[in-house]
Amino acid sequence: MDAMTRGEWVAFVQAAGRGVVATVDAQGHPEAALVGLAVTDDGELVFDSFADARKIVNLRTQPRVAIVIGREGEDVCVQVEGRADVLSASERDEYGRAYLDRFPGSRVLDDQLAVVRVVPAWLRRYDARQEPSLVTEQSGFPAA
DSSP: OOOOOHHHHHHHHHHHOEEEEEEEOTTSOEEEEEEEOEEOTTOOEEEEEETTSHHHHHHHHOOEEEEEEEOTTSSEEEEEEEEEEEOOHHHHHHHHHHHHHHSTTOOTTSTTEEEEEEEEEEEEEEEOSSSSOEEEEEESSOOO
8 A cells, every 4th residue: 555645644634533642741751632633735734722731731842743543433544743833823823724614613713722733744554444454654744
């Protein structure tokens, strides 16, 4: 199975709509949380959280993140690693609106919420719909 294209990646995330985000605190302790995920046409992930949530505090000091995304009822998941940026100013509004397009009615642009952009640097797709299961890994951002 070939590496995911950017279009396949975007479609996968749009269909899934959520994933588990893992961060580490200053002492190296893990923290994971289920979040709603939006994706830009360029393949960047977007999620929101309360600005004082542990994951946001963690990302401000250690911007590396791991995310697992799966779709209910399917035996396919994608593991993602990349850099997460807690956004401010115009970028916060731009990416917050992308999130709002995916989740109408969200409070993403409220002041007490943070908006996070994740640029994938590594993907691992696991597809158990066939025997044997297929696994592909790719470094770097999915190609267009």
